[in-house]
Amino acid sequence: xxxxxxxxxxxxxxxxxxxxxxxxxxxxxxxxxxxxxxxxxxxxxxxxxxxxxxxxxxxxxxxxxxxxxxxxxxxxxxxxxxxxxxxxxxxxxxxxxxxxxxxxxxxxxxxxxxxxxxxxxxxxxxxxxxxxxxxxxxxxxxxxxxxxxxxxxxxxxxxxxxxxxxxxxxxxxxxxxxxxxxxxxxxxxxxxxxxxxxxxxxxxxxxxxxxxxxxxxxxxxxxxxxxxxxxxxxxxxxxxxxxxxxxxxxxxxxxxxxxxxxxxxxxxxxxxxxxxxxxxxxxxxxxxxxxxxxxxxxxxxxxxxxxxxxxxxxxxxxxxxxxxxxxxxxxxxxxxxxxxxxxxxxxxxxxxxxxxxxxxxxxxxxxxxxxxxxxxxxxxxxxxxxxxxxxxxxxxxxxxxxxxxxxxxxxxxxxxxxxxxxxxxxxxxxxxxxxxxxxxxxxxxxxxxxxxxxxxxxxxxxxxxxxxxxxxxxxxxxxxxxxxxxxxxxxxxxxxxxxxxxxxxxxxxxxxxxxxxxxxxxx
Numbered sequence: 001x002x003x004x005x006x007x008x009x010x011x012x013x014x015x016x017x018x019x020x021x022x023x024x025x026x027x028x029x030x031x032x033x034x035x036x037x038x039x040x041x042x043x044x045x046x047x048x049x050x051x052x053x054x055x056x057x058x059x060x061x062x063x064x065x066x067x068x069x070x071x072x073x074x075x076x077x078x079x080x081x082x083x084x085x086x087x088x089x090x091x092x093x094x095x096x097x098x099x100x101x102x103x104x105x106x107x108x109x110x111x112x113x114x115x116x117x118x119x120x121x122x123x124x125x126x127x128x129x130x131x132x133x134x135x136x137x138x139x140x141x142x143x144x145x146x147x148x149x150x151x152x153x154x155x156x157x158x159x160x161x162x163x164x165x166x167x168x169x170x171x172x173x174x175x176x177x178x179x180x181x182x183x184x185x186x187x188x189x190x191x192x193x194x195x196x197x198x199x200x201x202x203x204x205x206x207x208x209x210x211x212x213x214x215x216x217x218x219x220x221x222x223x224x225x226x227x228x229x230x231x232x233x234x235x236x237x238x239x240x241x242x243x244x245x246x247x248x249x250x251x252x253x254x255x256x257x258x259x260x261x262x263x264x265x266x267x268x269x270x271x272x273x274x275x276x277x278x279x280x281x282x283x284x285x286x287x288x289x290x291x292x293x294x295x296x297x298x299x300x301x302x303x304x305x306x307x308x309x310x311x312x313x314x315x316x317x318x319x320x321x322x323x324x325x326x327x328x329x330x331x332x333x334x335x336x337x338x339x340x341x342x343x344x345x346x347x348x349x350x351x352x353x354x355x356x357x358x359x360x361x362x363x364x365x366x367x368x369x370x371x372x373x374x375x376x377x378x379x380x381x382x383x384x385x386x387x388x389x390x391x392x393x394x395x396x397x398x399x400x401x402x403x404x405x406x407x408x409x410x411x412x413x414x415x416x417x418x419x420x421x422x423x424x425x426x427x428x429x430x431x432x433x434x435x436x437x438x439x440x441x442x443x444x445x446x447x448x449x450x451x452x453x454x455x456x457x458x459x460x461x462x463x464x465x466x467x468x469x470x471x472x473x474x475x476x477x478x479x480x481x482x483x484x485x486x487x488x489x490x491x492x493x494x495x496x497x498x499x500x501x502x503x504x505x506x507x508x509x510x511x512x513x514x515x516x517x518x519x520x521x522x523x
Contacts, residue, residue: 011044012043020385038390061118067098097145122258125149125150134485152171156168174198218480228263294307415468
């Protein structure tokens with residue numbers, strides 16, 4: 001498992017010492033297939049920032065806060081392609097005016113009280129990995145913007161080996177949480193692509209879904225209790241695994257994206273570290289056949305820990321195997337993995353092999369599965385290298401029921417192709433299914449094209465077309481990337497006018513002055 005303690009690169013993804021490079025063959029492929037003929041704007045060495053807008057008298061009340069240029073720059077937006085493109089053209093307008101780093105729940109409460117009193121917009125900040133505009137606050141009507149960085153609240157507070165639960169502070173990163181749990185023989189089992197930098201608070205606030213969700217569940221499935229600081233006080237929810245005591249307020253805070261409160265404690269279900277892990281690959285004739293095999297395995301078993309299927313395009317380009325871009329084979333590649341005791345893994349793997357063969361699959365062995373597991377956190381580094389080369393590359397995701405999934409897939413893919421062809425930048429559109437449920441699954445699209453004269457506007461047109469298409473097909477606007485700012489129009493339609501009013505009523509109760517992440521989540 002790749003882990004790192006390095007700080008996040010402010011102008012791109014991840015560790016500056018792990019930047020990806022493109023081979024001559026990949027550069028040739030970009031030119032021949034997509035017409036990429038000039039490099040994109042580079043990451044600047046620095047960006048000028050507007051002076052801090054928060055009055056000195058207010059800063060003094062806030063206590064230990066930083067207005068340092070480097071600190072403010074490190075908290076500029078998230079890591080979506082539009083976020084990074086804005087940096088590359090020198091746009092730093094969304095940088096916070098100051099950064100606070102509280103140590104305790106009570107310190108967070110105090111900051112929120114002062115922010116409400118002095119009209120400061122507050123952006124809760126974990127790993128900075130949002131890809132939907134979730135870290136950009138509206139400034140209008142506010143004295144300034146305060147980023148509340150939770151990195152100093154990063155402890156394992158309690159571990160209950162009998163109940164198999166652990167309570168963490170929100171600022172702990174995924175690798176450190178796994179390290180602390182492993183010392184006592186446990187794992188959380190939550191490994192999204194952002195794992196190396198994202199925090200448990202961020203996982204909860206965005207309803208994150210890890211790459212082993214088929215076996216361990218989504219993060220919101222794992223949360224059994226939460227504690228949050230709000231401008232009107234402390235909200236705690238969860239004192240039993242399940243309860244009939246009214247609506248579950250845990251679900252109100254999960255996915256709330258910092259708009260209702262700042263999560264300060266998260267109690268999660270944990271499991272023993274698996275004795276054995278086995279990942280292997282299979283090939284299917286086409287995406288339809290592979291999808292049907294996924295549905296059958298998901299509904300009828302044996303239940304895998306990891307299950308993901310690449311369509312013909314992603315399989316051919318080799319993106320399902322990091323580091324092998326352009327060297328894929330035909331058909332559709334399915335990755336399946338099992339974790340648990342040695343005997344259990346062997347039994348489930350053998351049963352799955354029999355079932356996959358009966359469903360039309362051909363085994364490819366363990367090498368592709370092991371290669372995927374070794375490189376599964378590397379794709380964002382490749383994105384930065386492609387932006388450098390002049391390619392526009394971004395992702396979007398959704399989920400739907402099994403019966404509607406083929407229509408969603410076709411309609412979204414067609415919308416993306418049409419929107420970019422009309423801008424004279426024909427794209428390569430790849431897709432995979434990576435999160436499955438008895439009733440349906442997710443679709444995750446990767447889109448690559450040559451950068452046009454205005455890449456931000458270029459992607460906005462394509463994103464809008466794809467979002468309209470998936471909404472029209474009855475799918476959700478997001479499966480695990482969250483709402484942020486980017487998805488709000490479609491979210492409003494998805495939940496309807498009354499749903500919007502419910503959210504606004506909750507916001508008015510917990511955050512009556514509207515200081516928490518203004519502009520994010522709430523339509």
